[in-house]
Amino acid sequence: MSGGDVAPADARALVRAALDAIGAALPADDDAPLGIDSFSIVLLVEELEAQLGRRIPAREVRRERFASIAAVAALVASLKDALA
């Protein structure tokens, strides 16, 4: 699937788990703004990289990619697809 498609549930769960692991507040729903500060973005990327077992390219770490759980999950799904 492409990064812009609806991410599968496991990718969303992985993002929620990563947010929880770094102590960030979980948004009301998957499409709501993440609302996390830039330091937390760094931690979230690090946490996702640990869970995925690969680097997330800096070109993918953009505001719109980290706008919501759904957006991050789409990124995660595309990276998983790239690994497959």
Place this chain on the structure above:
Amino acid sequence: MLSWLVGKAQEDDLALLRPSGEGLRYRDLAMAVAATSAAYTEAAGSLVGRTIALAIADPAGLLIGLLAALEAGATPVVIDVRAGRGLFEQQLARARATLVVRHDTTDDRLTLEPGHDDPRLIEPEVALVLFTSGSSGGAPKAVALGGRGLQHVIDAILGYLPVDATARTPIVLPMSYSYALVGQALATLRAGGAVLPLHDLGFAGEQLAAMTAHGATGLSSVPTSLKILARAALELPPETRPRLRYVASAGAPLDEATVALVRQAFPGARLFNQYGLTEASPRVTAISDDEAAFARGSVGRALPGLTVVSVGGYGAPLAPGDGGMILPPGEIGQLRVSGPSVMLGYLDDAEATRRVIDKNGNLLTGDLGYVDGDGYVFVTGRADDTVKVAGERVSPAEVAETLSPTPGLGELIVLATADELTGMRLVAFVAPAPGAAPGLRTRVQERARELLPPAKRPTRVVELETLPHLPNGKIDRVALRRMVELGG
């Protein structure tokens, strides 16, 4: 101070980039500063000997607000808007400002509000007040910096860093940091160069694109940020990376891996390692990579006009007012700084001031280290329990104290653990009080988000039924650290 800062600049030269991408020339900057200063005076009358609290997230707005405060004869107090609500309110209260300046993001303008009910009078030699975190007790300390000291440091920085009227200096750290505000932004204005505020640590790709687009000439940051930017740069073709004259590090130890990454990413840049602290305005030492001691991990020699020595001995706390005994070259002690840029003191905290400034006006840094026979300074650790998380000084004990009142909390310990990217990070272990409602971990996380700035929040909160204890009753830190290492 204001005319000293911008007096050298050419009025048609670019001074500052606004968030909109609009560039302000020095002429425009002067007009914006004059208009803002006039608005301050109109709102509050004479501000000479008064403080103005700047609670402004936009770095360009903060710079204009600060220069306008100096123009009005007031002392600017920079509030860290990223601090949690508790610290933010404490900083605002400590400022006891006549005016509070905020930034209205909807139309990118500064708004003025009446300040404290009992605004302070401040000595005219205090040119700037910045906050730094306390090593214990959690109360932020308001560092009063003198105009003469700031001028001394800024000119000393311009003596080694290749920043001149052609400089385009990106600011990738919060402007409330002395490192960003004094060491980069004000130094660039003094040189007649342009300040490019780009703060958004999380989006390195965007920062790099902006640096390239605006012709950034150098980069100063903390090692965590340098590492993130260097990694991101290496994904780009070399011709699209910013062409930097220099890359400078401060705020935390500069490790070899980061040096290697930076060299690979920005091959034409000279590297600098630096040491300083807000209480010293902030820069104390610097070294470039063409000096042999750079590779040995030195932070350099003292800047002209400053002296650094190591005093006392490891584990031998000094009494308030005691500057300690100077140790021979190579012997580790507490680093002590002397010179015109040592702060005037902590506002309203004579006791804390006495703990760090001895009877001869020397500053005890709280950092451990040594000075070798050639005058090169090496930093080896801290004399207290603080650690550096992404370049920010953090006390696990202070964090634990802030989190302790969480409802239903039985026991809590906050440990600092090593992290490849941020240097250190905090992990909190919690156990509920008997009969506590479920959800302790969530309540602790919520309290951390509410009251602590990002770098001070535990990145993991682990809830256990009970915390492990040693036979003497103390919490078993070793067992908990092992749990972290095993990913438990």
